[in-house]
Amino acid sequence: MSGEETRILGFTLGMAALAMVAIVPPGLALAWLLARRAFPGKAVIETLVALPLVMPPVATGLFLLRLFGRRSALGRFVHDRLDLDVIFTWRGVLLAMAVMSLPLFVRSARVAFEEVPHRLEQVARTLGAAPARVFATITLPLAARGLTAGLLLAFARALGEFGATIVVAGNIPGRTQTSALAIYQLIQLGRDDAALRLCLAAAVLAFVALFTSERLLARSRA
Amino acid sequence: MKRIFLSFALGAGFAVLAFPSAAVEINVSAAASLTDALQEIAHAYEATSPDRIVLNLGASSLLARQIEEGAPADLFLSADEAKMDSLAKNKLLLAGTRKSVLGNTLVVVVPLDSKLKIAAPADLASSSIRALALAEPQTVPAGIYAKEYLQKVGLWRKVIDRVVPTENVRAALAAVESGNADAGIVYKTDAEISKKVRVAYAVSEAEGPTITYPFAALAGSRHVEEARRFLAYLCSPPALDVFRRYGFLVITGPAATP
Numbered sequence: 454m455s456g457e458e459t460r461i462l463g464f465t466l467g468m469a470a471l472a473m474v475a476i477v478p479p480g481l482a483l484a485w486l487l488a489r490r491a492f493p494g495k496a497v498i499e500t501l502v503a504l505p506l507v508m509p510p511v512a513t514g515l516f517l518l519r520l521f522g523r524r525s526a527l528g529r530f531v532h533d534r535l536d537l538d539v540i541f542t543w544r545g546v547l548l549a550m551a552v553m554s555l556p557l558f559v560r561s562a563r564v565a566f567e568e569v570p571h572r573l574e575q576v577a578r579t580l581g582a583a584p585a586r587v588f589a590t591i592t593l594p595l596a597a598r599g600l601t602a603g604l605l606l607a608f609a610r611a612l613g614e615f616g617a618t619i620v621v622a623g624n625i626p627g628r629t630q631t632s633a634l635a636i637y638q639l640i641q642l643g644r645d646d647a648a649l650r651l652c653l654a655a656a657v658l659a660f661v662a663l664f665t666s667e668r669l670l671a672r673s674r675a
Numbered sequence: 676m677k678r679i680f681l682s683f684a685l686g687a688g689f690a691v692l693a694f695p696s697a698a699v700e701i702n703v704s705a706a707a708s709l710t711d712a713l714q715e716i717a718h719a720y721e722a723t724s725p726d727r728i729v730l731n732l733g734a735s736s737l738l739a740r741q742i743e744e745g746a747p748a749d750l751f752l753s754a755d756e757a758k759m760d761s762l763a764k765n766k767l768l769l770a771g772t773r774k775s776v777l778g779n780t781l782v783v784v785v786p787l788d789s790k791l792k793i794a795a796p797a798d799l800a801s802s803s804i805r806a807l808a809l810a811e812p813q814t815v816p817a818g819i820y821a822k823e824y825l826q827k828v829g830l831w832r833k834v835i836d837r838v839v840p841t842e843n844v845r846a847a848l849a850a851v852e853s854g855n856a857d858a859g860i861v862y863k864t865d866a867e868i869s870k871k872v873r874v875a876y877a878v879s880e881a882e883g884p885t886i887t888y889p890f891a892a893l894a895g896s897r898h899v900e901e902a903r904r905f906l907a908y909l910c911s912p913p914a915l916d917v918f919r920r921y922g923f924l925v926i927t928g929p930a931a932t933p
Binding site: 518522523524538540541619623624625626640642643 | 734736737740743805806811813814838839840841842850853854855856
């Protein structure tokens with residue numbers, strides 16, 4: 454493994470970790486709403502959240518490109534007022550990873566919340582705990598394993614993200630090139646040995662994340 | 676023996692007449708920059724021939740790689756000689772069919788509504804250009820040419836941090852069209868088909884690299900005759916006229932029928 458390959462893997466791991474930090478708050482909120490509340494349009498929200506799972510990733514990429522590109526209202530605002538660019542920068546990598554992995558986290562987190570006995574939460578309420586306290590002291594700890602498992606699954610998905618990333622962030626060595634993009638470029642360069650080394654590293658990382666996720670789920674069900 | 680051959684040939688002739696739908700698909704792997712001209716030419720060819728033209732358009736580097744790995748292609752239309760050389764070295768070309776047919780030049784483009792003042796090479800180093808779109812400069816011909824040009828005018832080191840390498844030359848054009856890149860270096864022919872970019876300046880012949888497009892039939896072709904026929908058509912006056920109309924330089928005369 455060359456220094457360059459290690460750097461690419463480090464960048465990919467860092468970006469995926471940041472993406473996880475970014476999706477935890479909205480992911481928890483969405484999952485909790487879907488698990489514990491009935492509201493009009495719930496089925497639509499559920500479907501929308503799951504959409505990036507089944508859409509072609511490049512389609513999601515195009516949607517994000519149009520949303521954050523300099524020609525869009527949002528993109529122009531970010532560019533002119535904040536002097537930031539999303540497209541072709543590491544922010545684009547983060548955005549693509551977050552959007553593509555959010556559905557996996559929300560789906561697992563929702564199941565984790567649903568598996569917490571509602572009765573326990575009600576008991577805590579009757580004993581005078583405020584809803585926020587019930588969530589922090591009863592729901593969250595009891596769902597922790599499932600939540601962590603879901604987050605690891607989402608993390609593994611983010612590590613391998615390709616389609617949305619190449620559209621939104623481009624494939625810029627040293628700036629937006631993740632391991633998946635580097636593997637693709639190495640194939641084009643005909644450097645299969647380096648590509649295979651990165652593939653192997655990506656497989657090991659994904660294996661560890663998925664294996665841990667499965668173990669956590671198995672134990673939370675036991 | 677002669678008679679057997681003759682009856683075989685006659686039989687084959689009748690078979691062709693009796694089953695005009697027994698057409699073949701000619702797989703053409705072609706450089707992305709040829710897209711529009713080639714679609715028009717393929718369409719015109721299909722009106723005169725039972726054969727279907729299947730275009731696989733992309734960066735010549737990727738196409739060459741696919742051919743090296745045994746992808747089923749009959750013709751390869753490359754945007755640079757190096758890709759063709761590597762196929763020739765691996766004996767993947769059909770002997771005697773390689774021919775450099777077209778030429779192209781580079782231009783610097785900016786989005787149509789851009790306020791940037793770019794008129795000379797030195798302007799590319801301006802800090803107002805944050806993203807300069809090029810095709811991938813290590814592998815994709817358009818990118819290799821652009822890098823060669825920037826090195827020649829002594830700008831490569833200055834702009835390298837702002838280069839956005841893209842999949843192929845059309846993706847570089849699209850990045851400028853969408854405004855997400857402030858400028859880009861593409862072929863003159865690409866700039867001509869786009870209504871969303873304007874040419875800031877054309878790279879002069881003295882400063883720019885020599886760009887030629889070699890065409891060849893491939894050794895792995897399963898439809899050699901049909902492939903040769905389409906290759907000959909590509910070098911015939913009607914096809915060359917289409918290429919010219921899209922802004923290509925024609926650097927070869929019409930080929931004799933093989």
